[in-house]
Amino acid sequence: MNETGSADEFVDWFIAQFAQFWRSQGAARSEGRIVGFMLVCGKDRVSADEIAKGAGVSRGSTSVYLRSLTEVGFVQRVPGDTKARMYTMDEDVWGSFLRNERDYLKKQRALAETALDRLPHLDAKSRNRLVNMRDYMTWLDGYHDVLTEQWERVKAERDPAGEAE
Template identity: 55%
Template sequence: MPDDAGDQHAFREDFIRRFADYWQSQGRPKTEGRIVGYLLLSDREAVTAEEIADGAEASRGSVSTSIRRLEELGFVRRVRVPGRRGRLVAMDDDAWGGFLRNERDYLRCQRDLAQSALDRLPGLGPVGRSRLVNMRDYMTWLDGYHGTLLAHWEEYKARRAPANDRPA
């Protein structure tokens, strides 16, 4: 475990870089990954866009665009602070559960897209039709499990030790 400030700083930079690489490998913009990586390590409830730009080593413009997209995904939210102009960016301590909750919209849109192709392309051959039926049914099936997945996640969180009591 890093002992000095220099080692910790280097580890933070490496963590953000590696997280961004993983994020990008899933087809998401690397800047979004750098922002999420930075926010995961932040000890503050909410930070400014400027702090994100500095910490994630991203341009202010790309931070703005990325924050909007991350907000849509459920990873961050903008919060007002009394007496302060503008909003701060906050990441919930359970961003992953929030992502799971917001994923339902994606699944339903994909399901509806597949169904619209099935409805509007009656002459589609058996191979394409089979792919679309599987797409629609997979999205329907997975959407049906979201309630169960979320309930199991909440149960798991309730059973585990608090974050400060877990071994490092």
């Protein structure tokens, strides 16, 4: 399988490549296969069974990873015509991720602040790690609106085919 084969071979290759990138960031390869599949599945919504089959992941793992992907906003559970659990991915999943990241930043900052308050006798290196954690989350949150506005501008400036002008 590679990027030059048939469309089906390419989809398999894409899912595998995406999963490798996902794994390189410390997440589970199976979770990456699910996200990769959802990016290119060609349907507005798919059942958990379709996701498991298309991603090449066990049904049990699919259930676990869909739950965690739903919690972080990468996928959403949606109503279906059958009893099967149906899932969808926002067309702008990356922008959605950016929008949802703000809550993460605030929680991480609060965690660092709590640790600094509750652990006043930490050694200097540990305190500095926590101070950097708190300040990094504060700093990044300060750019959040700018990043979101810039991303919306990039999308608006694309031509209808989705290519940057």
